[in-house]
Amino acid sequence: MNEQSKAVLDYAARLLAPRAMSEKMLRDKLTAKNFPQEGIDYAVERLTELGALNDGEYARMVARYYVDRGFGRQKVDQELRRRGISQEIAQEILPGLAPCSRQVVAYLEKTIRGHYTDKRLLRKAAAGLYRRGFSWEQINTAIDVYCDPQLREEQEEQETAADREE
Secondary structure, three states: OOHHHHHHHHHHHHHHOOOOOOHHHHHHHHHHOOOOHHHHHHHHHHHHHHOOOOHHHHHHHHHHHHHHOOOOHHHHHHHHHHOOOOHHHHHHHHHHOOOOHHHHHHHHHHHHOOOOOOHHHHHHHHHHHHHOOOOHHHHHHHHHHHHOHHHHHHHHHHHHHHHHHO
């Protein structure tokens, strides 16, 4: 290892110390500092060996963050791509995300506030959910369930039964 590679490795380690990032993000930051490509390759390889740089773990962390804040799978996928996570890693993580029905219902309760027949509010809620990364299929199903008291009770019973099984 030459001095230049050591300098790149030290700088990369300092970048990773306060927060995690993807390999692409790290490479972009090192390239912006005009480090040589061979030094960047060495630093990325070494940090990956040491476990300090792990795209899979970083992707899971990002996915949990967005799901916990009420965003849907599409938004999570978009955010993973923006952060340079490979499609293979994203496809491994996305199916394992928690079901979004609770987040959708919470959003609908906040937006509609009991006005089940107000078309303007329903359109506003649907648009908001779409912006949050939920598919139209999920949105339409959730609105149907939320606006029909009988379906809502059945959905709550199914979720309660699923929670007991876990």
